Amino acid sequence: METPFVLAAFAGLLITIAMVQPLARKLDLSPTVLLATVGTLIGIGATYLLYTPRTDVFNEIALVFVDLPLDAQQILYIFLPLLLFQTSLTLDVRRTMEDVGPILLMAVVAVFVATAFIGLALYPLSNVPLLACLLLGSIVATTDPVAVVAIFRDIGAPARLTRIVEGESLLNDAAAVVLFVLILGLLTRTREMNTTDAILAFFRAFSGGILAGIIIGRLFVFLLPLLRGMRLAQVTLSLALPYLLYVLADQVADVSAVVAVVMAGIIFNLYGPSRISPENWTFLQDIWEQIAYWASSLIFILAAILIPRLVQGFQPIDILLLVVLVLSALAARAVVIFGLMPLLTIMRIGQVVDTKFKVVMLWGGMRGAITLVLALSVSEHLLLEDGVSEFVTKLATGFVLFTLLVYGPSLKPLIKVLKLDQLTARDQALTNQFLALALSDVRQELAQTARAYHISPQVARQVTKEYEARIEEVRDRTTSIDDLKDKERVTLGLIALSEHERELVLQHFREKTISSRGVSLHLAEASRISDLTRQEGRPGYNRAVRSPLKFGVRFRIAQFLHRTLRIQSMLAMLIADRFEYLIVSNIIAEELVGFNQRRVRPLIGERVGDILNDTLSARRDEVKRAIDALRLQYPDYADAQERLFLRRTGIRIEETAYHEAHAHTLIGSEVFSRLKDEIQDAQRQTSLRPRLDLGLKTDDLISQHGLFSDLPPDRRQQVAKLMKPRFATPGEKLIGKGDRGDAAYFISSGAVEVRAPNGDFRLGRGDMFGEIALITGKPRTADVVALGYCQLLVLTAADYRRLVETAPDIKAHMDDLSSRRETMNAGTLAGVVPAGMPGFIRGAETELETPLIVKVGPATEEEVQASAERDDTSAETLAQVPPSTPRPEDAGLEGPDPDDPTTKPTDAS
Numbered sequence: 042m043e044t045p046f047v048l049a050a051f052a053g054l055l056i057t058i059a060m061v062q063p064l065a066r067k068l069d070l071s072p073t074v075l076l077a078t079v080g081t082l083i084g085i086g087a088t089y090l091l092y093t094p095r096t097d098v099f100n101e102i103a104l105v106f107v108d109l110p111l112d113a114q115q116i117l118y119i120f121l122p123l124l125l126f127q128t129s130l131t132l133d134v135r136r137t138m139e140d141v142g143p144i145l146l147m148a149v150v151a152v153f154v155a156t157a158f159i160g161l162a163l164y165p166l167s168n169v170p171l172l173a174c175l176l177l178g179s180i181v182a183t184t185d186p187v188a189v190v191a192i193f194r195d196i197g198a199p200a201r202l203t204r205i206v207e208g209e210s211l212l213n214d215a216a217a218v219v220l221f222v223l224i225l226g227l228l229t230r231t232r233e234m235n236t237t238d239a240i241l242a243f244f245r246a247f248s249g250g251i252l253a254g255i256i257i258g259r260l261f262v263f264l265l266p267l268l269r270g271m272r273l274a275q276v277t278l279s280l281a282l283p284y285l286l287y288v289l290a291d292q293v294a295d296v297s298a299v300v301a302v303v304m305a306g307i308i309f310n311l312y313g314p315s316r317i318s319p320e321n322w323t324f325l326q327d328i329w330e331q332i333a334y335w336a337s338s339l340i341f342i343l344a345a346i347l348i349p350r351l352v353q354g355f356q357p358i359d360i361l362l363l364v365v366l367v368l369s370a371l372a373a374r375a376v377v378i379f380g381l382m383p384l385l386t387i388m389r390i391g392q393v394v395d396t397k398f399k400v401v402m403l404w405g406g407m408r409g410a411i412t413l414v415l416a417l418s419v420s421e422h423l424l425l426e427d428g429v430s431e432f433v434t435k436l437a438t439g440f441v442l443f444t445l446l447v448y449g450p451s452l453k454p455l456i457k458v459l460k461l462d463q464l465t466a467r468d469q470a471l472t473n474q475f476l477a478l479a480l481s482d483v484r485q486e487l488a489q490t491a492r493a494y495h496i497s498p499q500v501a502r503q504v505t506k507e508y509e510a511r512i513e514e515v516r517d518r519t520t521s522i523d524d525l526k527d528k529e530r531v532t533l534g535l536i537a538l539s540e541h542e543r544e545l546v547l548q549h550f551r552e553k554t555i556s557s558r559g560v561s562l563h564l565a566e567a568s569r570i571s572d573l574t575r576q577e578g579r580p581g582y583n584r585a586v587r588s589p590l591k592f593g594v595r596f597r598i599a600q601f602l603h604r605t606l607r608i609q610s611m612l613a614m615l616i617a618d619r620f621e622y623l624i625v626s627n628i629i630a631e632e633l634v635g636f637n638q639r640r641v642r643p644l645i646g647e648r649v650g651d652i653l654n655d656t657l658s659a660r661r662d663e664v665k666r667a668i669d670a671l672r673l674q675y676p677d678y679a680d681a682q683e684r685l686f687l688r689r690t691g692i693r694i695e696e697t698a699y700h701e702a703h704a705h706t707l708i709g710s711e712v713f714s715r716l717k718d719e720i721q722d723a724q725r726q727t728s729l730r731p732r733l734d735l736g737l738k739t740d741d742l743i744s745q746h747g748l749f750s751d752l753p754p755d756r757r758q759q760v761a762k763l764m765k766p767r768f769a770t771p772g773e774k775l776i777g778k779g780d781r782g783d784a785a786y787f788i789s790s791g792a793v794e795v796r797a798p799n800g801d802f803r804l805g806r807g808d809m810f811g812e813i814a815l816i817t818g819k820p821r822t823a824d825v826v827a828l829g830y831c832q833l834l835v836l837t838a839a840d841y842r843r844l845v846e847t848a849p850d851i852k853a854h855m856d857d858l859s860s861r862r863e864t865m866n867a868g869t870l871a872g873v874v875p876a877g878m879p880g881f882i883r884g885a886e887t888e889l890e891t892p893l894i895v896k897v898g899p900a901t902e903e904e905v906q907a908s909a910e911r912d913d914t915s916a917e918t919l920a921q922v923p924p925s926t927p928r929p930e931d932a933g934l935e936g937p938d939p940d941d942p943t944t945k946p947t948d949a950s
């Protein structure tokens with residue numbers, strides 16, 4: 042086969058692929074379905090029309106399509122790594138992890154269920170071994186949901202449903218290919234293993250692929266900074282990754298190459314944006330989108346060309362077997378979607394999926410190129426009997442044709458029957474209201490333009506009347522937004538705000554005011570806010586925006602590592618991430634308030650606009666309180682983060698000014714090039730955030746504590762050996778009522794609240810709590826909760842006894858506190874609190890054996906002054922917050938959330 046004819050055929054296929062796109066749009070068909078049809082026709086034409094004994098004019102070109110110069114393994118090696126890597130590269134990994142349960146169910150469990158159903162259904166009717174039937178089941182278990190995802194996006198299906206289908210397509214191929222290889226080895230007797238060995242081999246291949254993908258993926262990510270600014274080199278490096286990994290995993294490590302490439306793509310997706318500039322990352326994704334388009338189209342049309350060859354010798358019995366295959370595959374998918382998926386909801390692993398969408402997912406289980414290529418590999422396998430090869434290839438190919446020609450064209454009509462293509466009354470009202478406002482703005486702009494250019498008022502009136510007619514048509518088309526319930530209108534406004542939030546994040550990312558490290562987190566949170574708002578309305582919105590303010594599992598792990606192993610790096614990184622997230626969230630919240638005033642309020646009305654404004658203001662205030670809590674603990678780092686944001690903003694303004702000056706020829710190319718280099722250097726400097734020092738060194742904390750600051754250095758070292766530093770977060774429970782008193786706590790910085798039966802009060806820097814139960818051994822009599830970020834020194838009972846034995850001055854101080862406490866107890870029993878005791882009230886009545894009536898309300902000026910002398914930070918805390926049970930938002934926790942938007946605006950927040 043001569044090379045020129047191969048190149049000519051390749052060029053012809055590219056032209057065909059390009060022309061299929063507009064034709065598919067005109068015919069309202071999926072491009073995948075049309076590509077399969079065209080490819081099949083090419084295969085038929087090459088086999089039966091061109092390559093005939095009547096003429097040999099077209100024999101050479103026909104031979105290219107009749108006998109492709111690529112076998113099944115070459116097709117997989119060339120195209121599959123590209124498709125897998127590109128899909129992983131564009132996946133919203135963080136949001137997808139929220140649906141890992143349903144995705145694994147559809148991608149892994151469904152493969153086993155389909156393989157079993159199909160194999161057991163075909164075995165009694167066929168003359169082949171059970172393993173051959175199971176092999177066919179594993180081949181047709183690979184789904185191709187590209188067309189379904191496209192249709193979902195066209196009809197505006199929930200993003201969560203689209204993520205589940207995309208996640209299924211990504212991992213489905215991996216599970217099916219691993220299972221296919223195992224069954225093929227058993228069938229050809231190249232692998233000798235029992236059922237247990239087969240299961241272990243499957244998980245070994247799967248887990249080994251995950252490990253290989255993580256290691257190689259991280260290695261390539263570390264290489265990216267070496268190519269900083271060289272975007273073509275970065276794309277080239279990323280192109281080498283899937284091919285190299287696929288070969289190493291398949292040929293060297295003997296693990297799943299598909300799983301390895303998928304995992305490497307996920308790693309590249311997670312860490313790549315923080316290693317290169319936003320423009321270069323966008324460029325890389327654009328190039329990969331083009332590569333994936335070529336790869337997916339070529340692999341599909343090449344596989345479709347082989348269909349006439351694969352279905353040769355189709356017999357009537359094969360029609361019956363194909364019917365059984367279709368029904369068993371449909372039944373298997375139905376069992377998973379309607380039987381197993383609801384169990385995930387019961388176990389709270391996933392949210393409820395609407396029945397209508399389940400029907401679409403069931404009917405949308407289309408098969409495509411991977412199924413055809415695996416069938417081709419079976420037909421080429423030399424160790425398989427001819428009857429087995431023919432059985433598998435014919436039925437697999439027929440099944441693909443059925444799904445493409447039946448499922449594909451009927452999917453959109455099914456969606457119309459289920460009315461999933463129709464907007465809800467709520468969405469339609471918002472759309473029409475927006476169109477009316479937009480057309481009104483256009484009409485005003487046209488009128489101003491006509492006056493500015495002295496166009497005849499009569500001519501201008503003719504054009505503006507057309508817009509007035511369109512505005513009336515839009516308003517009369519459907520229900521007015523004013524006819525919707527207030528609750529629906531609030532939800533509409535919050536949806537608009539959540540969608541705009543994503544645009545704000547992307548805008549800041551393009552302007553480089555958000556770091557690459559933080560943008561993925563903000564985008565994931567914006568998507569989650571949008572999803573929960575659509576599902577639950579205002580309660581979902583409030584729950585979504587408060588969730589990032591809480592302290593999750595990673596934070597608890599970091600605290601555990603710090604307390605047990607004295608590892609501070611993870612804790613410092615998470616606090617630094619939280620600083621950056623809160624600062625950007627505060628800026629976005631301010632921008633959303635303005636967007637609500639300008640754009641959303643005119644859509645939904647003044648009253649609901651006020652409710653939304655209060656909701657946004659409450660969100661902004663919660664973020665500010667969280668920032669203030671951090672700022673009290675780390676003021677220098679907070680200033681450094683804000684300076685960094687302003688510097689990034691200044692660099693972006695500089696860059697814009699230079700580009701405009703160059704565009705207007707105010708500066709030459711040489712000057713512009715030099716200025717661009719300076720901007721890039723400045724951007725590299727601001728890409729590194731400041732280092733956060735937690736200040737958890739025991740020696741430093743003891744030196745700062747009032748009880749130990751006057752001790753000589755050698756004595757402080759003795760005390761330091763006994764003390765253990767501890768970091769506490771807002772809302773963390775430090776002591777529980779009824780707990781055994783086994784430790785005392787010294788506050789080096791921060792503030793805590795003591796929740797006693799007789800009242801609540803607060804302690805600040807220099808105070809101590811838990812010491813009475815420590816000395817007496819009696820149970821704790823109150824709960825103690827951290828109000829903000831606290832740095833504590835913890836002293837156990839045994840260490841306390843050693844401390845007071847070796848430090849008479851500290852023991853004297855403790856005795857003095859105890860004496861004063863007894864005096865105050867006596868005074869309390871008499872109904873009198875001794876004069877001059879406000880500082881003592883703050884520091885010593887933590888665990889009184891006799892109830893003490895504590896003053897409730899804002900601190901007096903004398904109390905604030907006394908606190909200020911000891912610790913300005915603690916005084917500020919006392920002065921600003923009354924000593925009552927702290928609000929949930931103070932600790933970053935979710936509080937009451939009334940769901941009645943018809944209340945007054947102040948109640949809606």
